[in-house]
Amino acid sequence: MIRNGVEIRDNFAEAFPMVGTRLIVTADTPDWALTAGRVTTGFATSVIGCGCEAGIERVLGPEETPDGRPGVSLLIFAMDFKQLKTVVPLRLGQCILTCPTTACYAGVETGKRVPLAKTIRYFADGHQISKKIGDKRFWRLPVMEGEFVCDEDTGSVEGVGGGNILILARTRGAALRAAEAAAAAMGKVEGVILPFPGGVVRSGSKVGSKYKGLFASTNDAYCPTLRGTVPSQLTAETGSVMEIVIDGISFDAVAEATRVGILAVCDIGAEGGVVAIDAGNYGGNLGPFHFKLREIMGNEGGAA
Amino acid sequence: MRLRLKGGRVLDPANGENGVATGSARDIEILDGRIVAPTDQRADAEYDLGGDVVMAGGIDLHSHIAGGKMNLARLLMQEDRRAYPEMPGNFCGCGGGRAVPTAHATGCRYAELGYTTVFEPAMVGSNARGAHLEMADIPNLDTGAYLVLGNDDFFQRLLAAGAGQEQVNAYVGWMIEATQAFAIKIVNPGGINAFKFNARKMDLDEANPHYGTTPRKVLTTLIRAVTELGLPHPIHLHGCNLGVPGNDETTLATIRAAEGRRLHLTHLQFHSYGTEGDKRFSSSAARIAELVNANPNISVDVGQVMFGQTVTASADYMSQYRNRGIASPKKSIGMDIELDAACGVVPFEYRDKSFVNALQWAIGLELFLLVEDPWRIFLTTDHPNGGPFTTYPHLIRLLMDRGFRNAQLATLNKAAQAHTLLGQITREYSLEEIAILTRAAPARILGLTDKGHLGAGAVADIAVHTEDADREAMFSRARFVFKNGRLIVKDGVVVELAQGTTHVARPDFDRSVETEMDRWFDAAVGLKAKHFRVADGELRGGAGPTILKCEGVVS
Amino acid sequence: MSGVSLKPRAAFEARVDLSGITPAVTCPLTLLELEGLPVPYGGKSVKLAELFFIEGAPEGVLLIEIGDVRLDGVGAGMQEGELIVDGVVGAWAGRGMGGGVLRISGDAGDFLGAELSGGRIELAGNAGAHAGGATSGSRRGMSGGVLKIGGSAGARAAERQRGGLIVIGGDAGEGLATDMIAGTASVGGAVGPLMGRGMKRGTIFTRTVPALPAGFIDTGEQELVALQLMARRVPELKAVIGESVRARRLVGDTLLGGQGEVLVPA
């Protein structure tokens, strides 16, 4: 399948189940909401080293938030629920509670409950105030700046982590431009985050390593400087590869992000130096979710 | 009035008759409220029992059914009353409640279970008149009350002053007569008094902060007093340190302190706690049962804990104050009373998933099953403290049915299961043993010669149960109950209200004590001794008490 | 009958206790069964049909026409369904209700919504004393649900309230929120004297700063994120909060270690 001169390889991204949640963080200004969002989702590129994968899902206007202030919605994913229950209060306590003017609300109503203020309310040393309206409880914690308002807990979803596309381009500059365009387009999709820096990862990995104790190592099949020395997936014209990793609250959300990402890359096309789009997998035996690139593109794939 | 109960299997351990074992049925004849030798005269009424089990009416020697603390419990636990409204067909329109039922409901529910005599085990002297008024309103039951003594300042002063035993005996005799009591109860010997001086705990040999007296001295002096006054029932003792882990040592020491003299340890379950295990709470039932078995002078009742909501009411304000933090619902009443005693009312819910409550349950059953002589152990829940008396049928099944017992055990708190021997105990009570525990033995220990058996001359208080392999079902509803020869329960339902009597013991004592009592009441209590005294005519709406004359060694 | 309508045959000459006669009880019954339901009336117990004309009504609804000031316990113990009173009720309306909706177009007597734990009560008229309070001997008042009073509430509204929301459109009488444990109440009109004594926790919204006992401390005007959160999440509070992001906050009853608050949106 070729679109606008870009080969969409007959391959699939292989993804894993993750559990995730959404937080709505508001602040007095859009900037502070964004700051809180960035800090909270910082150092959360990969569960391998960060314990979770997180990102800003969307920027929210005042009319969209529970308290009428500008905000952001964040998604945080972990490999299991226990881990999620650990990382969310940690990040809430270190990054949102501390950030000027913020408040934090549940972004998911259903599913198992992930503690928010339920855990960190004790920071208020007995001065915390609880309010329960209907079935929903929130807390007010006196802080030096005023009050930190935070929902008791949030729901959770069984999501999908590790969706991806690989952008193969002639030059590093072309690969980066295509990746930026893809990340920008994919970031508009609801229910997904791209946890790596700027949404892009340049150090894609394969499973395992020659070194004991390393679970992952550089994806040598896609490293241009190793072309020929290892079994390579790169044609001779490919000078650089960028990967975009996608975590989402559902299979459909990840598939949609994959689709708009590929479209954005294809829009840049061969003229922009893009060679092909590929995806990372482990042979299909490890992850239950398979995002088949050509299937996802369907009739949008263009002429062969 | 002559009645004939035809063809029942008579279970009368006091007279060595066990129709259940032999399978033989016979008639029982009643003439004017008493059992008589069978005749062939025409009866005014006959009841065909068709082989049903016939026993004497049940006797509960320890159940809180009347007195100020029960009314405080009613006041505090209106939830209980609201949750258990009048039962349908309740023809007098004044029954209700479960943990603290009204006087009417108490009489009716007991009668439905086949009980006809119940003793209130903690009457405070200053409240005696009120307790007797309340007892008079309990239908269907004969009653009596044990006077709480030993924490009263008059007695403590006597002890502290080194008064002779004769002075003590005279005082005890005067108090028994003045309050129309049947026996002497000691609650936390000296501890209630010490709490008034702000002591928060009191062990057997600890000195009262004001008087310097010890619980041991209180106990031994009053044991001697009731012995010498000739009271039929021994000292009825609620010991030191109720409910405190580690009170097993106190209990063992208390048994030894009796030095072979008769002593009744009440609600022993609450006094059989060790401190082993990581929760520092364990069963000492085996150790205590062993010492009880070895001391024929000791009798006990268990005070079995039954799961569910109840309210605890005790004169032991010291212990109840300690427990008020675990009240459920969270409220409690305490009261220092009249230089006499005190009371504490604490609602409580025993939960089967609680380690402590589940182990308490197991400890009670261990005691039942490890104390060997059924004539020296009595079936009680210390109503309502361990649970309401209406749970007795369930308790009987636990004792009689090992499979049922172990199935219940398996549902309890896991850690508690691991801390009890109960699962290994194979003993199952027989029907005859149940009849001993609930009829014959209490009558004997209370000295009621015309009760608890079905021989000629006995009061015609009779319960008839249809045998059922499910012992809980069997004992939940009597087929017939006769009170003084009148049919009051038919097919588990009260059909008539009978007026019971109140048993009192009347010892001889040295009446010269009266001058001293007058002086004490005038100066200290602020009430005339003569107004403290309850006259015979004040009992049972003017009918007066049933008097058991005591032949003491002093006169 | 799927729905039931009750119309008093005449003004009641003694108190009638409708406790427990809820839509869930009446709707499955036949007309004959309904007629025979026992109802306490003064010192007696009478049949429902002696007091009411009984007719059908929409599915799942119990409708009481006209109402009566001696009609007590309307909706008491209700767990589901809809009970509508086209008129006034006596005491204990919605007592211990756990779910469903109770609508009353007229006034209500004392203890409206006492010990309410869930569901919704909407009263168009005025409520008597102890709205949302605790019954004799009970430690806690209303614990959940919504009690909306269109008119004014009598003395000791929200007494011992421990949860849920009380919205009083008009004035609140003396002793509002006495011994309040938790929960939220708002008053659209004037607040009577002696409010808040013994308040442990909970929030009272008022339009002006009420007279408060000695144990209350004025923390001054505060900018509170929670205001707009509540205004948005709780439509009933929108009226008293409006667009305010600031409120005067008074805390008490500190004499008893309480941390309740009175919020007066700026």
Place this chain on the structure above:
Amino acid sequence: MAEASTQTIHDVACGFCGLGCDDLTVEVEGRTVRARGDVCPEAARLLKRLDVADRPASVAGAPASFDEAAEAAQRILSEARAPLIGGLGADMAGAGALVDLAVRFGGVLDHYASEGLFRNYAAVQRTGWLASTLAEVRNRCDLLLVVGDDPSATWGRLFERFFPADPLFAGTPRKVVFIGGAPGEKAKGQLARADVLHIATTDLVAVLEALTGFTAGRIPPGASFGGVAVEALVALADGLRNAHYAVVTWNAAALADGDLVAERATALVDALNVTTRAGVFPLGGRDNIIGANQLMLWRLGYPLRTAVRGQVSVHDGSLYATDAALADADVLVWVSAFRPEPPPEFAGRIIALAHPETVFEKEPDVLIPVGTPGVDHAGTVFRMDSIVSLPLGALRVATLPSVAEAVRRIAEG
């Protein structure tokens, strides 16, 4: 007829105010009764009897025999829809008969002086309390807090009975602190040996709250509470903490905020008992209200202000309070054997079992004059502490039925 000679009776027990004095001396001469010596004005007034003919029973204002009146009363009750059995000024036997009457005919039971009782129940039924009784106060109380107005106006010998010359344990001088009203001359006289302090305030609730706070170690902000300077409150809290046995007493009936006073006094005593001993001693108990209430609790399981409706009883502290219940009743059975207390204004029919000297604004539909327990017949009444009850003796030959007799006759018809 023989000339009546004066007889002096000692140790007479008095059932009127609830304090339970039982050392009165009374002179009886035929039908004449009068108290002698040390006696409070209320007892003197209520014990006094002249040799006058008893007022006869009446039906609709016309004299009738006892039987005719009882029959008329039964007719009225049989037709009644919502009776209120009010007043309830009766001894235990009378109260028992009245409960039977309510069970039989249905109706609300309340005592005319129950307002204070139910204000106290706001505390005792909700949180419970730690209480004391007269003999304990007499001998142990080393610091007495009297909240509200000086109660000796109502209980004439209260302080005399609280503070005997030679208590067993309390050292001297014993301390008494009046919070609210100042002690009157009578109280001062009875408290001559005690240290008496008066702290004026108009806000008893705030003062009790602040005392509880200071006692529990909290430092409530403010320089004064209820108009009392913090220094005075801190000193008093220290005094309470250091007392061996402090007692807080109040008369809820006389306090508009009696429920809150009871709750706050309870909280204060709870706080004290953490480290020392203390108790509440609520005042009340007039005309055997405590006994009637006790009886209600063991008979019906509910306190006063309970309605029996078709043999099922239900309690409600407000709907079944006399004032509220009157508005819904069609028949009032008014019982007042201890004093000539007239029935409240009522539009329905009235059956009065009343003290013969009762002055009625409107003739009751049925009037049966009844004897007074402790004057005309024997009986039992409870003291205010609900623990001790007293046997009242007859001082003269009864010519009137007791409440119990009258009610039984009504029930028999």
